[in-house]
Amino acid sequence: MFCFQCQESANNSGCTIKGVCGKPETTAALQDLLVYTLKGIAVYVQRLADLGQRESAHTDFVIESLFSTITNANWDDAWFVARIEDGQYRLDQLDAQWRAAGAVDTGDLPDCATWRGDATHFARKAQIVGILAEPDEDIRSLRELLITGIKGIAAYAKHAGALGYRSAEVDDFFYEGLEATTRSIGMDQLIALVMKAGAVSVTAMALLDNANTSTFGHPEITQVNIGVGQRPGILISGHDLKDIGELLEQSKDAGVDIYTHGEMLPAHYYPAFKKYPHFVGNYGGAWWQQTAEFEAFNGPVLLTTNCLVPLRSQNTYLDRLYTTGAVGYPGAKHIPVASRGGAKDFSAIIAQAKTCAPPRELETGTIVGGFAHNQVLSLADKVLDAVNSRAIERFVVLAGCDGRHSGRSYYTEVAQKLPQSAVILTAGCAKFRYNKLDLGNIGGIPRVLDAGQCNDSYSLVMIALKLKEVLGLADINDLPISYDIAWYEQKAVCVLLALLHLGVKGIRLGPSLPAFLSPNVAKFLVETFDIKTIGTPEEDIDEMMTGMAA
Structure with missing residues (x-):
């Protein structure tokens, strides 16, 4: 291979x-x-x-x-x-x-x-x-x-x-x-x-943004519970919002609670899902921690898209692991696509959930999210005042993927060490490196603005373009925004290509450059778009805050 x-x-x-x-x-x-x-x-x-x-x-x-x-x-x-x-x-x-x-x-x-x-x-x-x-x-x-x-x-x-x-x-x-x-x-x-x-990536991202917001409403600022209740639960992971909508509807009177995991966390921000009282919170963190977290959950787990990792020898949850769509795993139960116009049948996973113990508590408290483009633009005047007064000196797009690589502690350190005048714009599971830290706010604006899934990266594009407009700038690279992107898989590459198409330069990409970039191709990207590798948190923060990597 x-x-x-x-x-x-x-x-x-x-x-x-x-x-x-x-x-x-x-x-x-x-x-x-x-x-x-x-x-x-x-x-x-x-x-x-x-x-x-x-x-x-x-x-x-x-x-x-x-x-x-x-x-x-x-x-x-x-x-x-x-x-x-x-x-x-x-x-x-x-x-x-x-x-x-x-x-x-x-x-x-x-x-x-x-x-x-x-x-x-x-x-x-x-x-x-x-x-x-x-x-x-x-x-x-x-x-x-x-x-x-x-x-x-x-x-x-x-x-x-x-x-x-x-x-x-x-x-x-x-x-x-x-x-x-x-x-x-x-x-x-x-x-x-x-x-x-x-260019096609931008079109696809805009298409999905329109599909999600037209179907489920625009994300709203939301406090999400990270504790657990006393009832049995179903844990849903992946990215597919249609799947979680159908699961919520079919389980609403079943006596079980629904929890999100990983990239499904932002489902809590959508108005369409807030009407379900049994949609109780988020369980755990990023995808790579799932073998321990799925084990502790006790109830069935549904994977709707990528981010399913192989079970370890000590794991016992295969008999309560369900897949659907393009996801598959030997021994897991697969929920097939419905006939045209119909809903998937989640009755088996709901029935199994009723027989399971409640989730084991991993943590308590809440985290805040829901800062997609519509919500942030509704705060535009407040944000603009903070920029003009220099209460906000820099926006740092600290977004993308999380992973097991030890070097990803860099992103936690950057979040912790950025000055109080910097606001973090994020989307994707990279946020699990810092979204539970107490980083404070600037005049009521949280210093971590979570736009949602990696699928919601279009929101970050929309926010940047709107800032460019209201600040009267001719070039997107004149914005007080720096890009410090963590990548892991192919959707992150799609987002990177979208940013390059929009003319964004000076993007830091880590924790390492893709192995599929030959030296000559990497040289072309560096010379054309000023793509950078990550350095130390201190060095990179200094460059970002002085605008050298804008």
């Missing part, structure tokens, strides 16, 4: 025996082969487009398949085998459709479009079509940067699509981007596609 798509890549180079995340070699191979199959589908869709036929029947399949290959999403080899087999069936359909449209096969179809084989051949095929099949280091780097960004876009598109929101621009780019990686094109063309991925 060879996998280097996440921040944990072994030696910041690549995992070759087993993923640091826990991904076995067989699973890595199947994921590589599934992506290869998706490239074949993209080839046919693009060729049909050249003949004047826009084909969209396979888009949901492509999006969910890409989502399933994101780090810590799906560990079920049988799921991937079935997906690859389905993909081959779709390749046959598309080939027939292409020929019926008048195409003449000149023999130039790439292997990803023509290969066929049964499950006994999948492992051998995967060995020759994986990441290292491209010998040129820089071309490989740009291709994988593009594919990594596309995977992140797929996650946003999947959530928006579940709520009925689609974008032709986003849907079409999956095919354009994937197909381009099957051809011998130069670095300039690949760089252009990577930059286009940034």
Whole structure:
């Protein structure tokens, strides 16, 4: 195997025996082969487009398949085998459709479009079509940067699509981007596609923001309980707000409480969910702590998206672990997608919850969040007064992913050591490094403004653009904002590309640069966008507060 798509890549180079995340070699191979199959589908869709036929029947399949290959999403080899087999069936359909449209096969179809084989051949095929099949280091780097960004876009598109929101621009780019990686094109063309991925990322982020706020209301400033009650509970993790809405509705009279974990914490900020009295709080912290926290919870756990890590030998919660959507785990119960227009059936997890003990208390108190763009903009006058009076001298976007890397203590130290005139803008699970610290407020404005999930990073973009407008600035880089971003997986790369598309420069990215950036590609990003690596908290704070990294 060879996998280097996440921040944990072994030696910041690549995992070759087993993923640091826990991904076995067989699973890595199947994921590589599934992506290869998706490239074949993209080839046919693009060729049909050249003949004047826009084909969209396979888009949901492509999006969910890409989502399933994101780090810590799906560990079920049988799921991937079935997906690859389905993909081959779709390749046959598309080939027939292409020929019926008048195409003449000149023999130039790439292997990803023509290969066929049964499950006994999948492992051998995967060995020759994986990441290292491209010998040129820089071309490989740009291709994988593009594919990594596309995977992140797929996650946003999947959530928006579940709520009925689609974008032709986003849907079409999956095919354009994937197909381009099957051809011998130069670095300039690949760089252009990577930059286009940034533009499409902005569209996808805006689409999901509109889907969530139109469906569930704009997030509101909310105090979230982090203690536990006396009733049995269900713990829901991941990112899918439609899933938590359906679970809340189906469990409202069941005598069980619903708790969020990890990236599902911001569900508490949405008005639509506040009407449920059994939606009682958040349990635990970031995704990487889940083996201990899921064990202590006692009740069933539902994973709606990525951030599921393998169970340890001492864990006993597999019989109360449920997955849904693109998530899979051997031995876990999977809740299937409902028929079109219907709701998923959560009756099994609700019934099991009734038989379980209440959660074991981990902590007590409350944390505050809900500072998405609509809420922050309602405070615009107050914020502007604080900026003009220099009570607020700097906004620091301390956002992104959390992880196990010991170097991530850097983000806690930055939050603690920033001067009292600095406000932290955050989204994503990186906030668990500091959102329970008492960092005070500035004239009633909390010094940590949590906009929500990594999926809500668009709010940070909207806040920056609004500040640029009200301060009368011509360039987004003239704002008193510095970017100190923690990344872990592919959605964070999507957000990074979106920021680059918007022209943001001087972003600090850590705790390490992505392993899929070759020295030349990294050099291009540094020279073009002034991307920086993190240093010591003290040095970085000094630069950020003086505006040198704005």
